[in-house]
Amino acid sequence: MTTAPALDAAPSVRTTTMAQALxxxxxxxxxxxxxxxVMGEDVGQLGGVFRITDGLTAEFGPDRCxxxxxxxxxxxxxxxxxxxxxLRPVVxxxxxxxxxxxxxxxxxxxxxxxxxxxxxxxxxxxxxxPYGGGIGGVEHHSDASEAYxxxxxGLHVVTPATVADAYGLLRASIASxxxxxxxxxxxxxxxxxxxDSAAGVEPIGRAALxxxxxxxxxxxxxxxxxxxxxxxxxxxxxxxxxAVLDLRSLVPFDExxxxxxxxxxxRAVVVHEASGFGGAGAEIAARITEKCFHHLxxxxxxxxxxxxxxxxxMLEHHHLPGVDRILDAVARLQxxx
Amino acid sequence: xxxxxxRHLAAVPGWLPGATGHRSDPAPLLPDASPxxxxxxxxxxxxxPELLRExxxxxxVGRRYNQQATTLTKQGRLAVYxxxxxxxxCQVAAAMALREQDWLFPSYRDTLAVVARGVDxxxxxxxxxxxxxxxxxPRASRxxxxxxxxxxxxxxxxxxxxxxxxxxxxxVALTMLGDGGTSEGDFHEALNFAAVLNAPVVxxxxxxxxxxxxxxxQQSAAPSLAHKAVGYGIxxxxxxxxxxxxxxxxxxxxxxxxxxxxxxxxVEALTYRVEAHTNADDATRYRDEDEVAAWREHxxxxxxxxxxxxxxxxxxxxxxxxxxxxEALAARMRAEFHADAELDPMSLFAxxxxxxxxxxxxxxxxxxAELAAEAEVHDR
Numbered sequence: 001m002t003t004a005p006a007l008d009a010a011p012s013v014r015t016t017t018m019a020q021a022l023x024x025x026x027x028x029x030x031x032x033x034x035x036x037x038v039m040g041e042d043v044g045q046l047g048g049v050f051r052i053t054d055g056l057t058a059e060f061g062p063d064r065c066x067x068x069x070x071x072x073x074x075x076x077x078x079x080x081x082x083x084x085x086x087l088r089p090v091v092x093x094x095x096x097x098x099x100x101x102x103x104x105x106x107x108x109x110x111x112x113x114x115x116x117x118x119x120x121x122x123x124x125x126x127x128x129x130p131y132g133g134g135i136g137g138v139e140h141h142s143d144a145s146e147a148y149x150x151x152x153x154g155l156h157v158v159t160p161a162t163v164a165d166a167y168g169l170l171r172a173s174i175a176s177x178x179x180x181x182x183x184x185x186x187x188x189x190x191x192x193x194x195x196d197s198a199a200g201v202e203p204i205g206r207a208a209l210x211x212x213x214x215x216x217x218x219x220x221x222x223x224x225x226x227x228x229x230x231x232x233x234x235x236x237x238x239x240x241x242x243a244v245l246d247l248r249s250l251v252p253f254d255e256x257x258x259x260x261x262x263x264x265x266x267r268a269v270v271v272h273e274a275s276g277f278g279g280a281g282a283e284i285a286a287r288i289t290e291k292c293f294h295h296l297x298x299x300x301x302x303x304x305x306x307x308x309x310x311x312x313x314m315l316e317h318h319h320l321p322g323v324d325r326i327l328d329a330v331a332r333l334q335x336x337x
Numbered sequence: 338x339x340x341x342x343x344r345h346l347a348a349v350p351g352w353l354p355g356a357t358g359h360r361s362d363p364a365p366l367l368p369d370a371s372p373x374x375x376x377x378x379x380x381x382x383x384x385x386p387e388l389l390r391e392x393x394x395x396x397x398v399g400r401r402y403n404q405q406a407t408t409l410t411k412q413g414r415l416a417v418y419x420x421x422x423x424x425x426x427c428q429v430a431a432a433m434a435l436r437e438q439d440w441l442f443p444s445y446r447d448t449l450a451v452v453a454r455g456v457d458x459x460x461x462x463x464x465x466x467x468x469x470x471x472x473x474x475p476r477a478s479r480x481x482x483x484x485x486x487x488x489x490x491x492x493x494x495x496x497x498x499x500x501x502x503x504x505x506x507x508x509v510a511l512t513m514l515g516d517g518g519t520s521e522g523d524f525h526e527a528l529n530f531a532a533v534l535n536a537p538v539v540x541x542x543x544x545x546x547x548x549x550x551x552x553x554x555q556q557s558a559a560p561s562l563a564h565k566a567v568g569y570g571i572x573x574x575x576x577x578x579x580x581x582x583x584x585x586x587x588x589x590x591x592x593x594x595x596x597x598x599x600x601x602x603x604v605e606a607l608t609y610r611v612e613a614h615t616n617a618d619d620a621t622r623y624r625d626e627d628e629v630a631a632w633r634e635h636x637x638x639x640x641x642x643x644x645x646x647x648x649x650x651x652x653x654x655x656x657x658x659x660x661x662x663x664e665a666l667a668a669r670m671r672a673e674f675h676a677d678a679e680l681d682p683m684s685l686f687a688x689x690x691x692x693x694x695x696x697x698x699x700x701x702x703x704x705x706a707e708l709a710a711e712a713e714v715h716d717r
Binding site: 063068069071073074076077078079080081082083084085086087089101104105108109112113114115116117118119120121122153154156176177178205251252253254255256 | 469470471474475476481482486489491492493494495496497498499500501503504510522523526527529530533534684687688689690691694695696
């Protein structure tokens with residue numbers, strides 16, 4: 001006869017989905033620090049529409065994991081006041097485009113309170129936003145909204161692409177004394193992997209080289225990272241040896257690692273699913289050109305979604321960058337040789 | 338046939354959250370038809386004479402502060418000043434209804450309320466001078482920064498009050514806004530959150546008749562702005578905003594009800610901005626002189642004098658003392674703002690993040706180099 005292990009005795013090395021790793025990060029953060037409060041629409045009884053907050057109200061009570069009225073500006077504005085009184089609110093914005101009513105609170109207050117008060121009122125708020133497409137969502141459920149946040153000084157902008165990073169980066173974000181926009185690639189929620197919750201929490205702001213290569217580097221983050229890895233695998237058939245760099249954090253931007261890799265391979269493609277014009281890829285490409293110009297064998301290319309409102313789900317696969325579009329870009333890098 | 342409404346649903350287990358609770362306070366929701374007054378009524382006899390004298394003294398000093406600050410804008414010493422001339426009773430009496438541990442969430446016109454919290458009068462002008470965003474330490478004075486975007490500070494007050502209540506601290510948050518601010522979404526979201534969370538927060542709307550140039554009739558069709566409370570399930574109160582003891586009485590009641598678990602209150606104070614919106618505004622374009630003159634007759638300082646002089650509560654000695662204090666403050670303002678502030682350009686990068694990003698370090702180095710080059714040219 002065997003007995004089920006107690007929940008607390010869960011081994012630190014586990015195989016879970018990204019959604020479960022995020023749930024574990026919230027639970028562990030709430031256990032470790034009584035000032036961590038989770039709040040948002042549907043986060044309590046329901047456990048969130050993606051179940052990221054599953055069981056938190058049962059374990060920590062409805063004050064620590066609070067079902068709020070449905071009003072995003074109200075949710076984030078209330079979190080500001082809570083943070084002013086010493087709490088660490090973790091706010092859930094149910095879907096990317098649902099965060100837009102809260103943008104004034106985010107831009108005018110959350111991002112600026114430290115600056116406005118000369119450091120007297122830092123706001124340690126984590127704003128979790130499930131983002132991006134590829135799940136067949138109808139309009140307002142699939143926006144890749146990172147550029148709005150990266151353009152706003154005072155915010156950190158973080159996005160995991162692996163199950164391990166989902167846990168580690170969320171713990172680091174909650175521990176940060178600055179506000180963090182934590183973008184969760186919703187199409188990766190259900191991907192499983194093995195990770196170690198005891199591996200330690202890395203400070204946000206460091207890119208991770210997911211694959212080494214000598215022909216070119218694909219620079220990406222969040223939902224597009226697995227697509228880049230797939231493309232790198234497929235590229236072997238063409239004789240291209242591609243590196244893949246996962247930014248993990250858009251702000252701070254790990255320019256040092258990016259430039260190191262680009263200088264060593266001389267060719268770079270930036271990949272993201274958000275619209276290209278004014279997107280994060282434009283910034284990254286410009287920085288690489290400014291810092292690594294003499295090491296480049298070809299212009300930095302971008303592979304992005306089109307400059308259109310997010311398309312209806314039956315057409316979204318034409319919009320989202322796939323392996324073929326990435327390989328086409330890599331092919332365009334080769335003319336100098 | 339059984340008719341279900343939300344009260345029936347409330348009987349369903351789990352329908353209403355137990356942790357945050359709902360209103361148990363029996364205070365009526367609808368405001369009285371006419372604004373509450375104390376001056377000229379029997380309620381005056383029950384008011385603490387020392388409170389009345391203190392209110393008067395602060396009104397006089399506040400009026401002089403408004404005048405001097407407006408003058409400083411004309412001299413280019415302040416970037417902008419939204420005067421609260423005519424509204425001093427709201428400013429002073431509201432802040433005096435708070436206890437030391439309470440928090441104030443002011444809007445951009447509420448400098449006098451900030452001063453009444455104990456913030457140094459010159460530090461309170463830091464934002465309007467243009468040298469930094471807040472001159473005072475919000476935590477030390479329990480006063481949030483003057484808020485420019487309309488009504489966005491109201492949800493902050495709710496969140497702080499909610500957090501304080503969770504901690505078991507007897508702290509109340511007061512947020513002040515204008516009539517225009519009641520049209521903003523954040524105002525309504527804040528009222529709703531406050532009601533649902535039963536947060537110890539008080540909303541004070543200073544209805545001064547105009548949102549810059551737009552009159553109240555084009556701002557709201559409600560019977561009064563205080564009526565807006567009813568839809569959220571909280572009490573609304575209407576008060577003569579130029580009657581300082583009345584404002585103090587209404588706010589003290591609301592603040593103490595909040596402190597005792599009675600939840601939020603929305604107070605509308607009827608007042609008037611006798612000066613323009615700011616020094617950059619031309620109020621003659623949208624309102625006539627008769628209207629302004631009528632309100633000048635209903636001036637908060639004159640009202641105090643008219644009612645308290647005959648009772649001997651205001652005498653020549655107090656009048657002189659208040660006038661001396663006001664002149665001393667005006668002189669200090671002139672002296673302090675006579676010269677340009679010396680500002681450190683490198684402070685631009687000091688408080689963006691706890692730790693500057695690599696990009697900010699690079700930009701800070703760029704500015705440092707520019708400053709060094711400038712200094713070299715200057716030295717030559």
